Amino acid sequence: MRSLVCALLFATAVGGCAGASGPPPEGEPVVVRIWHQKDAAERRFLDDWAAAYNASQDTVVVETLYKETEELRNHYVFAAIGGKGPDLIFGPADNMGTLGITETIRPLDDLVDPDFLAGFSDDGRVTYDGKLYGLADQIGNHLTFVYNPALLPEPPETLDALAALGRTLTRDTDGDGDADQYALVWNYTEPFFFIPFLTSFGGWVMDDAGNPTLDTPETVAAIQYVLDLRDRYGVIPREADYETAKALFRDDYAAATIDGPWSWGGYQDAGVDVQLAPLPLNEQTGLRAQPMAAAKAYSLNPAVPDWKLPAVLGVLQLLTGDAIQAQMARELATIPVRTAVRQSDVMTSSETLTQSLAQIEYSRPMPTAPQMRQIWDAMRGPYQLVMNGQVSAEEGARLMQEQAEKRIADTFLN
Amino acid sequence: MLNAPNDAMGVETATLASAPRRAGLSEAARRRWFLAVLLGPTAVIVLAVVAFPFVYNVAISFSNMNIYTLRDWELIGLDQYAAVFREPAFWSVFLKTIVWTVVCVAFHVGLGVLLAVLLHQSFVKGKSAWRVLLIIPWAVPQYITALTWRGEFNFEFGAVNLLIEGLGGSAISWLSDPFTAFVAAIITNVWLGFPFMMVIALGGLQSIPRELYEAAEVDGASAWTQFRTITAPLLRPVMIPAVTLGTIWTFNNINVVWLVSNGGEPNDQTHILVSYVYEAAF
Numbered sequence: 001m002r003s004l005v006c007a008l009l010f011a012t013a014v015g016g017c018a019g020a021s022g023p024p025p026e027g028e029p030v031v032v033r034i035w036h037q038k039d040a041a042e043r044r045f046l047d048d049w050a051a052a053y054n055a056s057q058d059t060v061v062v063e064t065l066y067k068e069t070e071e072l073r074n075h076y077v078f079a080a081i082g083g084k085g086p087d088l089i090f091g092p093a094d095n096m097g098t099l100g101i102t103e104t105i106r107p108l109d110d111l112v113d114p115d116f117l118a119g120f121s122d123d124g125r126v127t128y129d130g131k132l133y134g135l136a137d138q139i140g141n142h143l144t145f146v147y148n149p150a151l152l153p154e155p156p157e158t159l160d161a162l163a164a165l166g167r168t169l170t171r172d173t174d175g176d177g178d179a180d181q182y183a184l185v186w187n188y189t190e191p192f193f194f195i196p197f198l199t200s201f202g203g204w205v206m207d208d209a210g211n212p213t214l215d216t217p218e219t220v221a222a223i224q225y226v227l228d229l230r231d232r233y234g235v236i237p238r239e240a241d242y243e244t245a246k247a248l249f250r251d252d253y254a255a256a257t258i259d260g261p262w263s264w265g266g267y268q269d270a271g272v273d274v275q276l277a278p279l280p281l282n283e284q285t286g287l288r289a290q291p292m293a294a295a296k297a298y299s300l301n302p303a304v305p306d307w308k309l310p311a312v313l314g315v316l317q318l319l320t321g322d323a324i325q326a327q328m329a330r331e332l333a334t335i336p337v338r339t340a341v342r343q344s345d346v347m348t349s350s351e352t353l354t355q356s357l358a359q360i361e362y363s364r365p366m367p368t369a370p371q372m373r374q375i376w377d378a379m380r381g382p383y384q385l386v387m388n389g390q391v392s393a394e395e396g397a398r399l400m401q402e403q404a405e406k407r408i409a410d411t412f413l414n
Numbered sequence: 415m416l417n418a419p420n421d422a423m424g425v426e427t428a429t430l431a432s433a434p435r436r437a438g439l440s441e442a443a444r445r446r447w448f449l450a451v452l453l454g455p456t457a458v459i460v461l462a463v464v465a466f467p468f469v470y471n472v473a474i475s476f477s478n479m480n481i482y483t484l485r486d487w488e489l490i491g492l493d494q495y496a497a498v499f500r501e502p503a504f505w506s507v508f509l510k511t512i513v514w515t516v517v518c519v520a521f522h523v524g525l526g527v528l529l530a531v532l533l534h535q536s537f538v539k540g541k542s543a544w545r546v547l548l549i550i551p552w553a554v555p556q557y558i559t560a561l562t563w564r565g566e567f568n569f570e571f572g573a574v575n576l577l578i579e580g581l582g583g584s585a586i587s588w589l590s591d592p593f594t595a596f597v598a599a600i601i602t603n604v605w606l607g608f609p610f611m612m613v614i615a616l617g618g619l620q621s622i623p624r625e626l627y628e629a630a631e632v633d634g635a636s637a638w639t640q641f642r643t644i645t646a647p648l649l650r651p652v653m654i655p656a657v658t659l660g661t662i663w664t665f666n667n668i669n670v671v672w673l674v675s676n677g678g679e680p681n682d683q684t685h686i687l688v689s690y691v692y693e694a695a696f
Binding site for chain 1 (some may be wrong): 480481482485497560561564565568569570571582587589590591676679680681683693696
């Protein structure tokens, strides 16, 4: 009864979408609907592509609808539960766990041509719980070492070299006893920005079953390293959130920052000669500082009827194929997940693309398990307590683990 | 009234009523039918977009719905509510919300009335300019003010610490300590809220007859006595609705706490109830 009420409610809201009717009359095109959360530039690209595709043939019409990320997920889940919603949903890979558990996306393992699947890099095939749920058209969201060559001619290769920058680049330029320029600045109180340091010491946020793995010597070492960068080596300022970090780097008060693809254009527009470099190597462990990277992928609504499946899968293959990914790389500087495109000369067409790809090669995919949200929330507080000097690095790691386990239990285990 | 030929409503009513009249309905039945036609669509929409979601949400709050049970949840009674009240953080956040509301509203009203009384004095020159200046904090969008204040509370680069150091004091880690971060949020909210109370109080002051003050002066009443016995009692009817609104707005004000403390930092220790719920839900 409840499902029926839900279905009725959402059928009203999203009428005409997947599963709403039978095949179109003879001669009428099949309509394939896509909900997505692409940013403005990518949205224009997708709409142009859809318009060109629709004009090129008369059997399939592609319709797109933009929604903000949270709105997209919430609207989609409720629509799909009611057997409605779009045929394809496009969004970040970390949604896959939630959508997979609620059975609002359909595994693609047996639906997509294996030869086509083989053309994706590992990070382009988005899986959860061993099933293929999404095909990506890009991977990104990765943090990179961003530096201003006027202040820092060569980026540091190792964490030790990074720490040593404090001696030369953190300076009191006006002689008032306080530093006015820093070697490095970034949003170091946010756990997402802590991940590269965690990975460089061999740590990670969760195991394969989605259990948090935060109370480890690796986490302690990574926290201690960031703490030392500030308190021992004077590399970073005493306080810095994202906006402060951005302003300091943009206005030449810091020689380098750690930031993601969404920011590079803004720095260039502000007149900073931005250069990118992979985050440093930890000589002690032999591991690179690896940020999380997230693919953005298309997934299939289980409500798509069999008669419509060939058309929808055809569009899916076009939207994630070599041609469109090469064009996106050229025009939007996105990192492709098709092996052939990644190895092609498209990747050398711009310096930013080349440098960005260099970091992607040293990145780890964002987990698709839904527990990731609870782990982020659990990490944030204790990490900040350590940074504020209220608890030790060991106690911070212990609290992270304790809070993550509690939040996961509260959220998922009623 | 309904049959008045010159009344715009009446013309429509006559048209609508003509059909049932032919079917032989009584006047009362025709009225009921007419009301049903008018209210029906609104009632359906209200039921669909307000009543049903509200009841559905209340039902969910008594259920075990989560990501794994989204399709087959069941009612489990008061367990979820009991869990909320058992949560130690709830009581601490609740207490903080009370402190936040009382302190903010007290400063809003105190500063607002004080400035209004000052602006109401005849010796103050350039009243219009002062009024505009003092209303500016209210006119600027909250999120811009909140983010600007957050920047001003930065330990090394913020104007607040530069000012304190300039006056010979020591810089304060405003945003790193739970107490000072909460104080920073309160300062920001006071800055945003006092102009509203000032505007309301100014309006109230202008409605108090000058003769009362003149009579009090003749009787030798001091300025404080005049304020206590004339201004305060006559302002009360104007200020009570404003204070009620201010209390409701402050109790539910997520913007300032969320933006100044960057989502409850440090360690979720600067939340009030509304930001705590937002953090938990989204």
